[in-house]
Amino acid sequence: MGAPRTLALWCPDWPVVAAGNGGGQAGAVGPVAVVDRGVVLACSAAARAAGVERGQRRRQAQARCPHLVVVDHDPGRDARAFEPVVAAVEAFTPTVEIVRPGVCAVPTRGPSRYFGGDEALAAKIAGAAGAIAPGCRTGIAEGRFAAVLAARGGLVVPPGQTAAFLAPLPTTTLEEGTLEEGTLGEGFADLVGLLGRLGVRTLGELAALPPRAVLARFASPGTLAHRLARGLDDRPPAARRPPPDLAVETLLDPPVERAEAVAFAARGLADELTGALAARGLAADRVAIEVETEWGERRCRLWRLEGAGAAALAQRARWQLEAWLTDGGLGPLTRVRLAPDEVRPDRGRQQGFWGGDRMVDDRVAAVLARIQGRWGVEAVVSGVPAGGRGPAEQLRLVPWGGPPVSPESGPGRERPPWPGRVPPPAPATVHPHPVPAEVTDAAGGPVGVSGRGLPTTAPARVSVSGGPWAEVVAWAGPWPLDERWWDPPAHRRRARWQLVTAAGDTHLIALEGGRWWAEALYD
Amino acid sequence: MGESREQVPALARSAGLARPVALASERVVPVLDTLRPLLPDGGLRRGSVVAVEGSTSLALALLAGASAGGSWCAAVGFPSLGLLAAAELGVVLERFPQVLLPATAGAAGWAWAVAALADAVDVVLARPPAHLAGSHTRRLAARVRERSSVLVTSGGSWPGADVRLSVVGGCWEGVGEGHGRLRTRRVEVVAGGRGAAARGGRVALWLPAPGGGVAPADVVAAPVVAAAR
Numbered sequence: 001m002g003a004p005r006t007l008a009l010w011c012p013d014w015p016v017v018a019a020g021n022g023g024g025q026a027g028a029v030g031p032v033a034v035v036d037r038g039v040v041l042a043c044s045a046a047a048r049a050a051g052v053e054r055g056q057r058r059r060q061a062q063a064r065c066p067h068l069v070v071v072d073h074d075p076g077r078d079a080r081a082f083e084p085v086v087a088a089v090e091a092f093t094p095t096v097e098i099v100r101p102g103v104c105a106v107p108t109r110g111p112s113r114y115f116g117g118d119e120a121l122a123a124k125i126a127g128a129a130g131a132i133a134p135g136c137r138t139g140i141a142e143g144r145f146a147a148v149l150a151a152r153g154g155l156v157v158p159p160g161q162t163a164a165f166l167a168p169l170p171t172t173t174l175e176e177g178t179l180e181e182g183t184l185g186e187g188f189a190d191l192v193g194l195l196g197r198l199g200v201r202t203l204g205e206l207a208a209l210p211p212r213a214v215l216a217r218f219a220s221p222g223t224l225a226h227r228l229a230r231g232l233d234d235r236p237p238a239a240r241r242p243p244p245d246l247a248v249e250t251l252l253d254p255p256v257e258r259a260e261a262v263a264f265a266a267r268g269l270a271d272e273l274t275g276a277l278a279a280r281g282l283a284a285d286r287v288a289i290e291v292e293t294e295w296g297e298r299r300c301r302l303w304r305l306e307g308a309g310a311a312a313l314a315q316r317a318r319w320q321l322e323a324w325l326t327d328g329g330l331g332p333l334t335r336v337r338l339a340p341d342e343v344r345p346d347r348g349r350q351q352g353f354w355g356g357d358r359m360v361d362d363r364v365a366a367v368l369a370r371i372q373g374r375w376g377v378e379a380v381v382s383g384v385p386a387g388g389r390g391p392a393e394q395l396r397l398v399p400w401g402g403p404p405v406s407p408e409s410g411p412g413r414e415r416p417p418w419p420g421r422v423p424p425p426a427p428a429t430v431h432p433h434p435v436p437a438e439v440t441d442a443a444g445g446p447v448g449v450s451g452r453g454l455p456t457t458a459p460a461r462v463s464v465s466g467g468p469w470a471e472v473v474a475w476a477g478p479w480p481l482d483e484r485w486w487d488p489p490a491h492r493r494r495a496r497w498q499l500v501t502a503a504g505d506t507h508l509i510a511l512e513g514g515r516w517w518a519e520a521l522y523d
Numbered sequence: 524m525g526e527s528r529e530q531v532p533a534l535a536r537s538a539g540l541a542r543p544v545a546l547a548s549e550r551v552v553p554v555l556d557t558l559r560p561l562l563p564d565g566g567l568r569r570g571s572v573v574a575v576e577g578s579t580s581l582a583l584a585l586l587a588g589a590s591a592g593g594s595w596c597a598a599v600g601f602p603s604l605g606l607l608a609a610a611e612l613g614v615v616l617e618r619f620p621q622v623l624l625p626a627t628a629g630a631a632g633w634a635w636a637v638a639a640l641a642d643a644v645d646v647v648l649a650r651p652p653a654h655l656a657g658s659h660t661r662r663l664a665a666r667v668r669e670r671s672s673v674l675v676t677s678g679g680s681w682p683g684a685d686v687r688l689s690v691v692g693g694c695w696e697g698v699g700e701g702h703g704r705l706r707t708r709r710v711e712v713v714a715g716g717r718g719a720a721a722r723g724g725r726v727a728l729w730l731p732a733p734g735g736g737v738a739p740a741d742v743v744a745a746p747v748v749a750a751a752r
Binding site for chain 1: 616
């Protein structure tokens with residue numbers, strides 16, 4: 001699965017540019033360095049010419065370039081200064097994702113088509129943004145990481161060539177290219193050093209390693225680096241202004257293995273989330289409970305809440321976490337996150353004055369949700385009226401708690417006619433899969449249905465699923481069915497019979513293609 | 524707003540204090556009138572286990588009265604339950620969830636699901652797995668008693684059930700040699716069990732009755748004394 005084609009806009013030495021804009025300092029002309037905790041984070045071209053480099057100590061840099069203007073790093077200032085640039089890009093497409101101050105990405109699928117191709121789009125955006133931030137460059141490739149690297153060279157990588165474009169680049173680009181601050185942290189710098197010592201020097205060599213081995217050896221940062229090296233993205237570009245991001249999460253340090261301890265953390269999160277939703281007049285219909293283990297393994301399960309409160313959410317989180325930790329064999333957790341997946345206006349809930357039905361319903365829903373947490377959503381089902389002729393077709397089984405299904409027929413509506421429907425009463429046992437059976441006449445010969453829908457002979461004996469032969473004392477049918485004749489793959493021709501045996505067993509049996517199937521038992 | 528929310532638990536407490544201690548209807552889950560003679564308390568006594576043998580329809584019919592009265596019922600371990608028949612007998616499907624156990628669940632998973640449901644619903648219909656340990660049955664019976672729900676078993680053995688209902692002899696009407704269709708069935712139900720149920724009973728029923736549901740048939744035999752268990 002490839003990443004979507006993405007355009008990246010990269011402004012070189014952004015902290016220096018931002019310092020020039022916001023701080024009113026020497027501007028981008030003279031030697032300027034932005035220093036974070038005594039280490040040079042970025043420097044202007046003039047400073048670079050004088051021998052200042054990223055990662056130098058402040059004192060060392062000042063020794064090389066005595067006129068150096070030193071500015072303290074301020075991420076907030078960088079972000080504020082970048083906003084006009086993003087606004088300029090936003091004139092072309094609404095979905096702008098800020099990777100970090102100085103770098104933003106947009107998916108190109110729609111805009112490229114509108115503006116006449118990747119090259120034209122890249123040139124237009126570079127021109128518009130360049131008016132605000134001179135020297136910025138654009139690049140297009142598959143995935144944000146590759147796009148940012150392409151932007152450094154101002155390249156448009158042809159479709160499908162991203163892996164080839166990345167392969168010769170050194171692994172150090174992982175560290176210093178796109179992700180210098182933010183998501184990956186120090187583990188990534190260590191990883192690049194380790195890869196170099198192990199002889200993995202280019203992204204192509206890293207991509208050639210099997211993913212499982214990379215995960216086993218380098219854990220989560222390794223997997224991420226491996227994905228990036230293969231030209232897959234760590235995450236798809238998201239909209240710049242998503243609906244209010246109300247997800248709450250907690251980092252567990254040290255990692256926690258005991259379900260109770262995680263559940264305690266989840267309880268706080270649930271209160272926080274429902275509080276944030278309530279402040280906006282919203283209630284969560286569906287919440288994603290996500291965890292991440294020490295080993296980078298992630299699990300996510302969606303829980304339907306239907307507007308229930310914080311206690312219900314905390315309970316669901318606890319059950320889910322218990323299920324994962326005790327039955328699922330998940331390792332120690334480092335992160336728990338609750339994200340509202342679907343929200344709706346909160347209309348409130350009314351409970352019966354004497355603690356009536358409403359509370360019982362809540363208790364039942366809680367237990368059923370717990371069972372679904374253990375065995376999956378399909379473990380609890382309910383029957384919904386549906387159209388059909390056979391006993392198994394007239395009711396459809398849908399997972400409990402799913403979105404409400406509009407019944408095709410129900411008490412409120414008139415039941416549409418289904419000619420050839422098996423007449424009531426319905427059988428109490430319906431085999432989930434039809435069971436093979438055999439039916440013969442009194443002489444042991446075959447029983448069939450003629451072209452006019454009449455039985456060739458009377459059925460006299462029946463054996464279901466290879467069991468003993470039983471004498472047929474009464475029978476009804478056959479009711480021939482010719483279903484879905486307009487759709488050759490789904491076309492079925494069957495004839496249904498009701499057979500009552502001497503022992504009292506009563507079967508619903510179908511003859512199809514010369515073979516007999518027991519469909520249900522009237523017991 | 525905030526204050527009134529805080530008052531809800533207090534109100535619920537005072538409601539609990541104010542209402543009668545135990546209504547008769549709270550000790551017994553109602554059943555269809557036709558089935559009342561079968562049960563010693565005239566209904567499904569809370570905390571008891573009822574074992575139904577030989578008929579899934581009868582087990583569903585036992586649930587119908589409770590379900591129609593607004594109770595929740597649930598079925599565990601019946602992949603082949605005919606829900607259409609349940610609806611025809613009077614079970615409300617919106618309050619009748621089915622738990623389909625995965626193959627890996629085993630007897631322990633079955634027991635866990637039954638115990639979990641016994642906490643919440645009034646009647647649990649369950650099919651005991653083939654090899655159910657005695658410890659499971661004892662623990663579940665204790666759980667059901669503690670939670671005041673009713674366990675109805677069908678399609679498997681349950682030693683030590685409080686009430687035991689067996690269907691003997693069924694005779695379908697409406698179907699002949701190649702004509703007609705199944706319309707109604709006359710069955711005889713033999714009741715037995717422990718305690719008050721030990722005196723036994725025998726009732727003839729139309730199950731299902733001609734128009735759906737359950738109807739009494741003419742009684743052919745006076746209540747007989749069941750063999751002491």
